[in-house]
Structure formats: C-alpha cells, structure tokens
Amino acid sequence: MVKIDYRDPRPIYEQVVDGIEDLALRGALPADTQIPSVRQLAMELSINPNTIQRAYAELERRGVIYAAKGRGNFISDDIASLRARRLDEIGAEIGALAGRARTLGATEEQLRGWLGTKGEDRE
Amino acid sequence: MVKIDYRDPRPIYEQVVDGIEDLALRGALPADTQIPSVRQLAMELSINPNTIQRAYAELERRGVIYAAKGRGNFISDDIASLRARRLDEIGAEIGALAGRARTLGATEEQLRGWLGTKGEDRE
Amino acid sequence: MVKIDYRDPRPIYEQVVDGIEDLALRGALPADTQIPSVRQLAMELSINPNTIQRAYAELERRGVIYAAKGRGNFISDDIASLRARRLDEIGAEIGALAGRARTLGATEEQLRGWLGTKGEDRE
Amino acid sequence: MVKIDYRDPRPIYEQVVDGIEDLALRGALPADTQIPSVRQLAMELSINPNTIQRAYAELERRGVIYAAKGRGNFISDDIASLRARRLDEIGAEIGALAGRARTLGATEEQLRGWLGTKGEDRE
C-alpha cells in the first residue's frame, strides 16, 4: 500500500498521507475502493495505530477518503476535482519558483530547460 | 532589513536566514557590507537575540556572510557561486514538480503557462 | 558515549560533535544505530539539553546522523564518503603543516619521523 | 610588516602575533631588530592601539620580542630555541593527525604522499 522510509525526515503520518493520496490521485486506487483498516495497516507497517489514525483523519479532511462507520474507509468518488486542485497548487509553486529564479538572474531558456519535456523523466 | 510573519509556519530564524540570503543573492547587499548586529536586529524585530544569533550562524555556514568577533557580520564576497548553486536547486525543484504534474495529467501547455513570462509576477 | 573535558578550550557542543563523529567514522556505531536522546545524553554528561541539541543539529548538518521527530537520532548510512572527505581534510592539514615546518628548517627525516609508524600511537 | 585580513575569522591581535612571529622565526627579522612602536603600527594598519598592545604583550610572553622601556620593542636574540620549540609543536600536531588518519583507515602510502616532498609547495 505504502512504504515508510525511516530516514525520511518527514513525519511518518505524513508519509502515509502522501502515499495514499498519491495512489488515489494517480488513479491507482479507483473511487470507492476500500483501503486497509487502521489496525491492519498499522500492523502491516509495524507502526503505532495512532499514527495511522492521524493519517486517515488528515486524508478525510482533504476529501481523499471517506469513512463509513463500522464498514471501513474508502477512496472518495470525486478524485477529479482533488486532482485539479492539486495541480493548481503545483502550478502556483512552480510559478513562485520561476519568479524567484528570474529575480536571481535565470534566463527564460534555463527555465524552459528545467521544465523538461514529455517522456523525459526529470524527477 | 527583514520582515517576520508570525503566521508563517516556518521558524523565525529561518525567515531571517532566507530574508537576508535573498537580499545578498539578489545583490541588494554588496560584498563586505556590514549587516545589523545581532542585538540590534533582535531589537528591531522584537525577537530574542539568540534567535538572530542562530540565523546568522546558519548564514555563515552557508557562506552568505562572515562573522568577526567584536567587529560584526559582513556580506561575503563570492556571492556569484552561491547564486549559481541556488539556481541549480530551484531548477531541480521545478523539474521535480513538473514531473509530478505530468503524472497527474497536466498538459505541456499548462506547464508552460505556470512558468509565467518575464515581467509578469506570478506569485 | 562521549567524554567532556572542561579544560579543553573547545566549546562543549563541539566536543560532543567531534566525539560522536569520531565514533561513527571509525565504524564503532554502525549505520542506523540509535544514539542517546538529547535529554538522556544531557543528563549523562550533566549538560544542558540545548547544548546537546546544538551538537546533534551540527552532526545532522554534516550528514553523520539523521533525526526524526518523536523517534530519535540515528547514525547515517553512507559513512564511507564522509570518512573519505575527512581524510582529505586531514591530508590537507598535514600538507600545510609540513610546508610550514620546511619553511622553519625541518629536515625530511624529521618530517618522516613525526609521521610515526603503524602501531605506534604518537598522540 | 604584517597584513590584516578582515575576512579572516581569527581575531586581529592574533593575526598580528602570528605575522610577526612568523617573520622572526623565518629569520626575516634578525635578532635585536627594532619593530614598530605600538602607536605607529596601529596607525599603519588602521587598528586600535589596544589591539596592537595586546599582540605585543603576547609576543613578549612567547619570548619572540622583548620590550626596553622607553626605547621600543625588539626581536629576541634567542630565535633558534623558539624555532625548535615551534617545530616540536608542529611535529606533535602532525603526529596526532597521522594517528587519527590511520584510525580512519589511511594507508602509509597516503600519509607519505600528504607530507609532500621538498621543492613541492604543498601549502
């Protein structure tokens, strides 16, 4: 489901949140898919259940999953709008970075180069 | 010299570091310019001197300033290489974000749009 | 873990940094080993926790350890490259001292003698 | 006489001490040579006379110069022993560094290489 890297400086709950959100936004987990229960995922990852609980709460707050009492947690069915929102955020970040780069003297050519091209895996 | 935003989630010392580094990298503070003393800036910003001290220590570690006991802190020369390094970092970040955006289905047109154009201030 | 010498003119936090870095570089602390918590080591050495905190921050900056909020501090893997870098630094220092010694009239024989021989502990 | 580098992290008085000691030990200033008065050197270097005063006091303490009241300061006539002592110190430092390098896995060949060879200017 998700991999935890203990050397990652990010808190564990955040790694869980990001991992599941990523799967959902990329479509790897279709709408209404049930995700593991808190206890189950906690066991799987050898992590304190409180940590998973917190991650799920955050995912629900973000609208990525919804909880059905007594039945479990499920991927939200409105992933499209979440994806759009996320893209907006990324766009804003890129815009801010580009502005800062220009301030420091970056050329337009450099900027376009950093963006990479489709097919190339820049990350 | 620098503005502190208490709503900013970043720690205060980091805001100070980024603020002064920005001024230095943009060339607003020429080489060997003396920057405010620890105590003075602390008073100006109504911040504990230790916090400023920590910020200045980080700036010295980064090579942005150099400190001399009993004399004060000064902008380093060789800002050029720091600027180049910083631009590389920004480039890598933009590349990573662009890659992630493509994964989520962003079009090349969107990406170019986010980059903005010279003169436009996207942030 | 580390010994503090109050007659040593070096600041305490630096003695802690050097002590732990030494253990890590020599391989006495394998990768991913957890080191004492800030508070625990502070108590052990009868030192203020802030001082230990500062030492650990420096160690993290140097890549000797990595920290995870709420979990603790751990020895970094990739100690090998740190060791190589450290050896380069020592080599440069020795070279500089040797040059200075020659300026003051040291003979090549003296220099070789100072270097000592394997097995002999010169310090 | 001596050059002050304001970017040098060493305190100014130490730069003066080291500079003059260096000249004396290398023989550039023969025994009993008169060195500039406190005021004169202070003016020359645009430095606070107190700072020069402190440097001269340290030089006298080290036996590099001697003060003749009312007549000025002069290079000591027993430079030879000072030089020998200084070489001993350097030797000890090199020995310590070599020991540490061995602990980190340096080979004897590396050590000899760092020492450099006569004629080569390693510093």
Add this chain to the structure above:
DNA sequence: GTGGTCTAGACCACG
C-alpha cells in the same frame, strides 16, 4: 517519551 524552536539572562573574548 522523542526532536525542534524560542525566550530570558548570564558570562566570555575581542576591539
């Protein structure tokens, strides 16, 4: 419990 940030106040070395 863990690490990280901040404040307050003290002391030292340097100019």
Add this chain to the structure above:
DNA sequence: GTGGTCTAGACCACT
C-alpha cells in the same frame, strides 16, 4: 560596543 557559548525553562509537533 561586537559575536559566541551556555543554562534554565517553556511550548510545540510527533510516536
């Protein structure tokens, strides 16, 4: 006056 170190004690985020 300057920067640098240390202590004491508080608060926050994370597990």
